[in-house]
Amino acid sequence: MRVSERPFQALAREALADSQLRRNLGHATATIRKKRAAAVSELPDWEELREAGAAIKERALRHLDEYLVRLEESVTKAGGEVHWARDAREANRIVAGIAKGHGAREVVKVKSIATDEIGLNDHLAKEGIEAVETDLAELIIQLAGEESSHILVPAIHKNRAEIRELFREKLGAKDLSDDPRDLTETARRYLRERFLSAKVGISGANFAVAETGTVCVVESEGNGRMCTTLPEVLVTVMGIEKVVPTWRDLEVFMQLLPRSSTAERMNPYTSFWSGTSSGEGPREFHLVLLDNGRTQALSDPKGRQALRCIRCSACLNVCPVYERVGGHSYGSVYPGPIGAILTPQLTGLGRKGPDSLPYASSLCGACYEVCPVKINIPEVLIHLRGRVVRNRQDSGSPAAKLDPEGAAMRTLARTFADRRLYEAAQKLARAGQWPLARGGKIRRLPGPLSGWTAVRDLEAVPRETFREWWRRERG
Amino acid sequence: MSQAREEILRRIRLATRDVPQEESPEDVSVERSYRVESVSPHEEVVGRFVENVSEYRASVRRVGEEELPEAIREALARRGARRLVVAPGVPDGWIPEGVEALRDGEGGRPLTNEELDASDGVLSGCALGIAQSGTIVLDGGRMQGRRALTLLPDYHLCVIYEDQIVELVPEAVRRLEGGVREGRSIVFVSGPSATSDIELDRVEGVHGPRTLEVLVCRR
Numbered sequence: 001m002r003v004s005e006r007p008f009q010a011l012a013r014e015a016l017a018d019s020q021l022r023r024n025l026g027h028a029t030a031t032i033r034k035k036r037a038a039a040v041s042e043l044p045d046w047e048e049l050r051e052a053g054a055a056i057k058e059r060a061l062r063h064l065d066e067y068l069v070r071l072e073e074s075v076t077k078a079g080g081e082v083h084w085a086r087d088a089r090e091a092n093r094i095v096a097g098i099a100k101g102h103g104a105r106e107v108v109k110v111k112s113i114a115t116d117e118i119g120l121n122d123h124l125a126k127e128g129i130e131a132v133e134t135d136l137a138e139l140i141i142q143l144a145g146e147e148s149s150h151i152l153v154p155a156i157h158k159n160r161a162e163i164r165e166l167f168r169e170k171l172g173a174k175d176l177s178d179d180p181r182d183l184t185e186t187a188r189r190y191l192r193e194r195f196l197s198a199k200v201g202i203s204g205a206n207f208a209v210a211e212t213g214t215v216c217v218v219e220s221e222g223n224g225r226m227c228t229t230l231p232e233v234l235v236t237v238m239g240i241e242k243v244v245p246t247w248r249d250l251e252v253f254m255q256l257l258p259r260s261s262t263a264e265r266m267n268p269y270t271s272f273w274s275g276t277s278s279g280e281g282p283r284e285f286h287l288v289l290l291d292n293g294r295t296q297a298l299s300d301p302k303g304r305q306a307l308r309c310i311r312c313s314a315c316l317n318v319c320p321v322y323e324r325v326g327g328h329s330y331g332s333v334y335p336g337p338i339g340a341i342l343t344p345q346l347t348g349l350g351r352k353g354p355d356s357l358p359y360a361s362s363l364c365g366a367c368y369e370v371c372p373v374k375i376n377i378p379e380v381l382i383h384l385r386g387r388v389v390r391n392r393q394d395s396g397s398p399a400a401k402l403d404p405e406g407a408a409m410r411t412l413a414r415t416f417a418d419r420r421l422y423e424a425a426q427k428l429a430r431a432g433q434w435p436l437a438r439g440g441k442i443r444r445l446p447g448p449l450s451g452w453t454a455v456r457d458l459e460a461v462p463r464e465t466f467r468e469w470w471r472r473e474r475g
Numbered sequence: 476m477s478q479a480r481e482e483i484l485r486r487i488r489l490a491t492r493d494v495p496q497e498e499s500p501e502d503v504s505v506e507r508s509y510r511v512e513s514v515s516p517h518e519e520v521v522g523r524f525v526e527n528v529s530e531y532r533a534s535v536r537r538v539g540e541e542e543l544p545e546a547i548r549e550a551l552a553r554r555g556a557r558r559l560v561v562a563p564g565v566p567d568g569w570i571p572e573g574v575e576a577l578r579d580g581e582g583g584r585p586l587t588n589e590e591l592d593a594s595d596g597v598l599s600g601c602a603l604g605i606a607q608s609g610t611i612v613l614d615g616g617r618m619q620g621r622r623a624l625t626l627l628p629d630y631h632l633c634v635i636y637e638d639q640i641v642e643l644v645p646e647a648v649r650r651l652e653g654g655v656r657e658g659r660s661i662v663f664v665s666g667p668s669a670t671s672d673i674e675l676d677r678v679e680g681v682h683g684p685r686t687l688e689v690l691v692c693r694r
Contacts, residue, residue, distance in 0.1 A: 028675055048509035059503035062494045065487040078658050084480040136681050137672035153672060160673055180673040188681050195682070196588050212655050222626065222668040222683025229622045230588060240483065245500065247655050251648035252509070254663070258608075265527060266608035266665035269683060271622075273660040279585075280621035281660060291483045299490035 001088065001117050001293060003347045004331025007356030008340075009454070012325040021149075021157050021326050028156045029317040035263030036314060036370070042265070043255065052252045054374040057308035060210075060243055061298065067210040067243045068289060074213030078275025080285035088118035091290050095120060095202065095235055096127045098286055102233055104129060104200040108191075110217065110227040111135035112204025113151065113311060114237045114290055116333040117346075120202070131202065132194050134223035136187050143170040149327035150335065151313040152261055157326060191223070201231035201282065205238035206310065207253060208287070211246045214274045215287065218257060220267050228271050234282035240289050241298075241307040253310060256372035260312035293346035302383045306342045308373040315367035315377060321360060330357065337367035341380040349384070349391055358384035404448035429461045436460075511649075513642035520606045520642045525691055527609030531666025532679065533687040543634065544569055546690050547598065550632055554686075556595035560586065560628055562620040565598055569634075579620050591623060596630030597684075602654070602661075604640040605647045610665045611635060611689065612647060614654045622660055631667075631684040636692050 004011065015021060040046050060067050072082040085091035099107055107124065109115065109131050121131040121142075133142045137155040141148055143166050148154035155163070160178040167173045173186045203224065207216040215236055217224045228234055244250065250272075258267045276285050298304050316322045316336035327335030331353050332343040340361055344354035358381045367377040393406065415421045436442045437460035445453045452458065464472075513520060521537075528535045538546045548571035551559065561576045570576050577594055579586050591597075600618025601611045611633055613619050618634070625631055641647050651661055668683030679685050 024674075031675055045509040048506070052505055052507055052509060055503065055505040059500050059505060062491060062498070062503055063500040064491065065484050066500060068484070068487070084477055084483050086479050086482055090479060134682070135672075136670050140672070153675065155672055156675075163673060180676040180678050183673055184670060184678045184681055191682065192592070196592065214655055220668070221670050221681040223681065225622065225626050225662065226682050229626060240487075247652055248645075248648060251511075251645040254648070255509075255608075255644050262671075264665070266605075266610045266663065268531075268664065268666050268669050270663040271660070272655070272662070274655065274658050277615075277658060277660055280615070280623070289483070291486065295483065295486035295490045298487065301493045 001343075001347050002119060002332065003343060003351075004353040005351060006331065007352050008329055008331065008360040009356060011329040011331055012321075012360070015325045015329045018326075020159070022324060024156055024159065025150075025323055025326050028150070028153060029323045032152075032263055032317045036260065036317065039259040039263045039265065043259070049252055049255055050372055050374050053256050053310075053372055054308060056244055056249045056252060057310075057373050058305075060245055061241065061304060061307055064240065064243070064298065067245060068240055070210040071208055071213060071243050071287075072289075074209075074211065075215075075275055075285075075287050076213075078213045080213065080275035080287055083286060083288045085288055085290050085292070087292050091118050091237060091288055091292065092120055092123035094286075094288055095237065096124055096129065098233065098235055099124065099129050099200050100127065102199055104198075104233075106130045106132060106194070106198060107200040107202050108132050108134050108194050108198040108227050108231065109138075109202045110204070110219065110224040111138045111154070112202070112237060113333055114204045114239050115202065116148065118237070118290070118292060120237070132191070132198075134191050134194065134227060135219075135221060136184065136223075139187055139191070140166065143167075147328065148333065150316060151311055151327075152316075157328075195223075195226045195230055198231050200233045200235065201227035203227055203234065203236045205236050205242050205287075206257070207250060208238055208243050209245075209247050209250065210243050212274055214247060214272050216250065216270060216272045218267055218270045220262065220269065222269055225269055225271050228273060229281050231282055233284040233286070235286045235288065237288045237290055240291055240294050241309075257310055257312055260310075260314040260370065260372040293348070296348060297342070297345035300345065300383075303341065303345050303380050305375050306338065306345055306380060308375055309338050309342065310373060312372055314370040314372065318366040318370050319361075320364060320366070321362060330360065337361060337377045337381075338375070341375075341377055341384060344384055349388055355388045355391075358382075358388060405451070408449070423465075423467065426461060426465050430463070433460055509645075510643055511645040513646060515642055517637075517640075521637050521640050521691065523642070524604050524606035524609060524640045527606065528604075528611075528666070528689055531609055531669075531687075533666050533689060535689045535691060537691045537693070539693050543690065543692055544571070547571065547632065547634075550688055550690070551596070554596060554630055556630060558594050560591060560594045560597040560624055562597065562599035562618050562624055564618040564620075565600065569598065579624055585621075586624075588623065588627060591627035594628045596632060597625055597628040598632045598634075599625055600634050601639065603647055603650055604635045605644055606640055606642045607644060608665060610647070610663050612651065613662045613664065614651060614659050615661075616654065616659070622662060625662070625664075626683060629680075629684055630686045630688070631664075632688045632690070633664075634690045634692055636694055638694060640691075
């Protein structure tokens with residue numbers, strides 16, 4: 001999985017300088033946040049649904065091997081073919097192989113984070129196959145050569161004037177206003193031709209039912225219905241964590257997902273299909289089951305809960321950090337709070353980019369409150385921070401021993417354990433802080449300690465400590 | 476069996492070593508204490524369905540069975556629809572004079588995608604409706620036909636009988652279970668095709684039908 005080698009803090013600093021981005025994001029997240037709260041408050045049994053959603057996913061994850069084998073059986077029985085892919089390369093090879101086997105030069109795609117994660121479009125391009133994104137926002141960022149900045153509204157960082165310029169240039173649409181209606185109509189005409197001529201369609205999956213082999217795609221525009229209905233061949237790439245045990249389980253997720261995601265009672269379209277049907281829809285169906293780091297995430301009993309995620313993006317919209325820095329700062333296809341815990345687990349820790357992500361949070365807990373499957377994101381963030389630190393210590397390198405944070409922590413531990421040392425340190429700090437403290441706050445620590453104050457102020461040591469006051473008054 | 480398959484299953488078993496050997500999936504309890512059955516009077520449920528569908532900017536009208544052909548005629552006339560895709564099983568009596576009915580599979584020939592695309596609209600029934608979310612469910616059963624029929628035309632006129640409406644999503648999911656086991660494809664439709672991708676401005680229709688009209692019919 002592609003992940004930035006640069007730490008979150010560096011990417012975020014750049015994003016913060018983009019005022020257009022901040023304005024768009026602030027507007028989007030505030031709007032969706034308000035709508036979501038209203039949609040959720042309509043259901044008197046929301047908490048019961050969340051509990052059930054979390055439990056169903058937990059059941060599936062704890063017995064994932066069993067459910068995947070069952071899914072394979074039922075999809076095969078329904079006339080589909082199941083492929084297994086250990087990593088991105090393997091998955092890309094399988095999909096490209098199927099497309100080439102049908103002589104396709106062009107495939108139509110419905111928005112899928114799993115295929116973004118494996119970089120499928122780039123791989124297909126190398127094989128001479130053009131992958132056309134058919135979701136309006138995905139088309140916009142594909143034409144612009146950019147990456148998604150939000151799970152749900154990927155082109156939220158672009159405004160209507162920018163989109164008009166893009167369509168004029170790339171789609172040859174000359175007389176075009178910047179009215180979203182006009183822009184949408186242009187995309188409709190361009191894409192309809194693609195739908196009607198494409199032989200191969202590619203999708204992701206929101207859910208797949210082990211019991212019946214039913215695959216489910218949730219969407220708004222109808223491009224999902226087009227891609228999964230019209231082409232002769234349909235290829236679905238899904239992460240192995242998307243399996244749910246029974247058909248009945250969907251009664252929970254079809255309530256949780258739309259309200260958490262677009263804040264609607266129900267999204268405009270949801271398609272469910274099982275294998276192939278005689279006389280209608282694709283004649284061939286391929287399901288690619290993708291690992292690509294998921295079993296690694298599964299192996300951490302505390303971090304595992306990140307795999308419950310149903311990609312609703314509710315956590316993004318309530319996150320004060322995401323709201324200001326946007327999706328690109330997280331350096332991977334999974335932005336926001338969920339990205340901060342999912343990405344490092346999928347890619348593994350030990351590199352600057354992934355190691356920085358558990359720190360991309362103020363731990364305010366809003367993400368946990370809105371999560372429809374009750375992923376305790378703050379808990380996993382702290383757990384992963386612990387893993388990052390232990391990793392660094394365990395590496396045993398001289399750099400780890402000299403690490404200023406590690407050294408400071410060791411000194412602090414010694415100081416806190418010894419009363420006399422502690423009181424001496426307080427006196428020393430009071431004497432030493434005078435050039436730094438202003439109005440009871442230290443805004444910037446010098447040298448290697450500056451990291452601590454890069455994103456927060458430090459309380460100055462007060463003129464008199466509690467111990468000193470106690471001795472003076474009661475001693 | 477493929478190497479990748481065996482490898483992934485092996486990795487999963489290794490990753491879930493903390494799960495006790497003797498635990499079966501059913502041991503992980505799933506409390507279904509959410510609402511699974513409606514307790515509201517049916518008339519109220521139908522009312523909520525009408526309300527919620529209209530909130531999606533779909534037009535909804537309630538009619539008696541004897542008024543149905545006239546309501547269909549009016550809707551099509553308002554729309555200026557002349558070439559109408561008609562789902563299999565829709566009674567001939569519903570199709571007004573002067574409207575050309577395109578029937579899928581007539582003379583053993585399915586309509587082509589181009590024909591569907593070039594039509595003025597489609598007339599269909601549905602499998603059921605969900606009041607809680609304002610959803611129409613299509614399962615390829617009676618008066619629905621294959622998926623492409625209700626997808627490619629720009630206008631969808633859908634007839635639903637009052638007794639096809641349930642209140643809750645779980646009630647709908649249970650009713651659909653038989654069809655799913657037979658391998659039927661199912662589509663949930665909630666309002667017309669919509670996008671909010673450009674500055675969160677809602678625009679009806681990128682790909683699916685841009686206009687959805689629903690006739691709720693008393694038997």
